[in-house]
Amino acid sequence: MQNKTRKGAVEKLATGIRGFDEVLEGGVPKGRSTLITGASGTGKTVILNEFLYRGIIQFKENGVYVTFEEDKKDIIKNVKNFGWNYNALIAQKKLTFVDAGALKGVIFESGTNYDFSPLIERVKYALKKVKAKRLVMDSIDSLFSRFQNKDAIRQALYQIVAELKDLGVTALLTGEKVGEEKGLTRYGVEEFVADGAIELELIKGQQQFLRRMFVVKFRGIGFRSGIVEFEITDQGLVVYPKIPIERIVAKTDFKIRKAFGIKGLDEILGGGIPLGHMVLISGNTGTGKTMFGMHFLTQGMREGENAVFLALEEPVEQVKKTALVHGWDFNRSEKEGKIRFVSTSLIDIANDKLLYQIVSAVECINAKRVVVDSISTLMSATMNQEQVRQFLVQLVAYFKRKGVTCVMNYLSPVSFGAVRGQLLSSLMTNEIRLSSMTDGIIMLLFVERDQKIKKLLSVLKMRGSEHATEIFSFEIEKGGIKMGEKYKE
Amino acid sequence: MLSRKAITEVKKIVSEDLKDNCRLKIVDLLLNPEEAERYNIMVTPALIRTHPKPEKKIIGDLSNKEDLLTGLDLTPRQ
Numbered sequence A: 001m002q003n004k005t006r007k008g009a010v011e012k013l014a015t016g017i018r019g020f021d022e023v024l025e026g027g028v029p030k031g032r033s034t035l036i037t038g039a040s041g042t043g044k045t046v047i048l049n050e051f052l053y054r055g056i057i058q059f060k061e062n063g064v065y066v067t068f069e070e071d072k073k074d075i076i077k078n079v080k081n082f083g084w085n086y087n088a089l090i091a092q093k094k095l096t097f098v099d100a101g102a103l104k105g106v107i108f109e110s111g112t113n114y115d116f117s118p119l120i121e122r123v124k125y126a127l128k129k130v131k132a133k134r135l136v137m138d139s140i141d142s143l144f145s146r147f148q149n150k151d152a153i154r155q156a157l158y159q160i161v162a163e164l165k166d167l168g169v170t171a172l173l174t175g176e177k178v179g180e181e182k183g184l185t186r187y188g189v190e191e192f193v194a195d196g197a198i199e200l201e202l203i204k205g206q207q208q209f210l211r212r213m214f215v216v217k218f219r220g221i222g223f224r225s226g227i228v229e230f231e232i233t234d235q236g237l238v239v240y241p242k243i244p245i246e247r248i249v250a251k252t253d254f255k256i257r258k259a260f261g262i263k264g265l266d267e268i269l270g271g272g273i274p275l276g277h278m279v280l281i282s283g284n285t286g287t288g289k290t291m292f293g294m295h296f297l298t299q300g301m302r303e304g305e306n307a308v309f310l311a312l313e314e315p316v317e318q319v320k321k322t323a324l325v326h327g328w329d330f331n332r333s334e335k336e337g338k339i340r341f342v343s344t345s346l347i348d349i350a351n352d353k354l355l356y357q358i359v360s361a362v363e364c365i366n367a368k369r370v371v372v373d374s375i376s377t378l379m380s381a382t383m384n385q386e387q388v389r390q391f392l393v394q395l396v397a398y399f400k401r402k403g404v405t406c407v408m409n410y411l412s413p414v415s416f417g418a419v420r421g422q423l424l425s426s427l428m429t430n431e432i433r434l435s436s437m438t439d440g441i442i443m444l445l446f447v448e449r450d451q452k453i454k455k456l457l458s459v460l461k462m463r464g465s466e467h468a469t470e471i472f473s474f475e476i477e478k479g480g481i482k483m484g485e486k487y488k489e
Numbered sequence B: 001m002l003s004r005k006a007i008t009e010v011k012k013i014v015s016e017d018l019k020d021n022c023r024l025k026i027v028d029l030l031l032n033p034e035e036a037e038r039y040n041i042m043v044t045p046a047l048i049r050t051h052p053k054p055e056k057k058i059i060g061d062l063s064n065k066e067d068l069l070t071g072l073d074l075t076p077r078q
Helices: A044-059 A072-083 A086-091 A116-131 A139-145 A150-167 A288-304 A316-325 A330-335 A352-365 A375-383 A383-403 A427-430 B002-016 B035-036 B065-071
Strands: A033-038 A063-067 A095-099 A107-109 A134-138 A171-175 A196-204 A209-218 A226-235 A235-242 A253-258 A274-277 A280-283 A307-311 A341-343 A368-374 A405-411 A440-449 A452-462 A471-475 A481-485 B046-049 B056-059
Touching: A033 A044, A033 A150, A033 A209, A044 A063, A044 A072, A044 A134, A044 A171, A044 A235, A044 A375, A063 A072, A063 A116, A072 A086, A072 A095, A086 A095, A095 A116, A107 B065, A116 A150, A139 A150, A139 A171, A150 A171, A226 A352, A235 A352, A235 B035, A253 A288, A274 A405, A280 A288, A280 A383, A288 A307, A288 A316, A288 A368, A288 A405, A288 A481, A307 A316, A307 A352, A330 A341, A341 A352, A352 A383, A368 A375, A375 A383, A375 A405, A383 A405, B002 B065, B056 B065
Parallel strands: A033 A171, A033 A196, A063 A095, A063 A134, A107 B056, A134 A171, A280 A405, A280 A440, A307 A341, A307 A368, A368 A405
Antiparallel strands: A196 A209, A209 A226, A226 A235, A253 A274, A440 A452, A452 A471, A471 A481, B046 B056
């Protein structure tokens, strides 16, 4: 990720946390303090720890951990779960603690005349001891709750932050969020201590919790807006940044066609799908949508183009078995690194994570063809339709930038076009406003004739391209799809 | 200033309430941040009773004698 180098703009410091720096367009403001807010259990402390750990390990930037909450001992123990050995880092003088944990006994106050100069000295001493470039403080609330004299605390925080600024130390501070207001902490400290604030939240899905974060403000500093998902894994945090859609450089080409390898169909399409286009295959269950997708990828691999199959409709193993029946050995292709399958749990789909998985799969084998099977599953399994729309907008924008040609299957409730004039009845793409991002639509329908169900295909739309407008019949046979005659009444 | 007041108050207690039956050590934490770290002291003035255990911490200018005696566990038993 490149930094915008506006004059006078604040420099960024890469945190090293996966995905986080992309969301922040480079990192947190260098030499400044950033507030991490959120209710308890949202992952604030994990971010702090990883910020310190990655700083030391990846950037040789030593760190200071100021704790007003947990004891040093407990923190060291907790991060062992991520495989981070703080004891070693302390021994190597790369990390040090200002251990003011809340468990260290009750403090009595006799008169409220006191100041925090020892704390400030301890922080300065610690910074000097390891020549720190990073500092974390957990949490401001805890400090406020333990002392009566709030003004003295505010003054101390102000002095510490000023000191950090002087030394060019980048800091993350935590504060518990209260109420609904964005980024507001109980003591309103962010107003004077932090230059930026990031809020974390834990959302209850139908079956599981989703973690999300968003940047509340960064004074005069660029960041990618919007809510992003993140996870806490056994190796730390993973943030799933959205793909910026404002930077589209479309690598599309009408002259280069991506064939299905289905005799008849490619001719109807004028040679295939134009490079970088997204074509929707719409049809009811059993019309053969998945089959068209398999053809599309197989033909690609035959031409030396790698493929990604997003399998949401059926388990990957089942997709492979079906393919094998028709003579396509996807297992072998997978072993040869020609195809990758992406799948996910169908309950409370984390869209940003799925996007990240797809992008990683595409990047990994430099795939040029992708099949999404299907958008409808995504819609029924996700928490809201607006999210699906945003997901698709980003995905399509990404594909266009990479010159990836894509087929997306869409389960249309319109199935029988038995009555004349009903054939082209309402294609329900509007419900997720798909039409604007769709470059082409191939519609599959059943029709009942002579006591038989026939399958029909029609190209409804093919942006900037000639295509046949007739209705064609087709059959699914062993070996794949066989196109038939033009359909007559 | 604040510390000087606190020292005066604590000396008063040492002589009047404890009849000099204790040892009092005065540390300038600004010159000894390691001591502050060791005893987890964040503010000054601060008074720590290290013996007998458990450790007791009283902060402020010690102007409220009642709070100070409560903090040190020196309130006369009823």
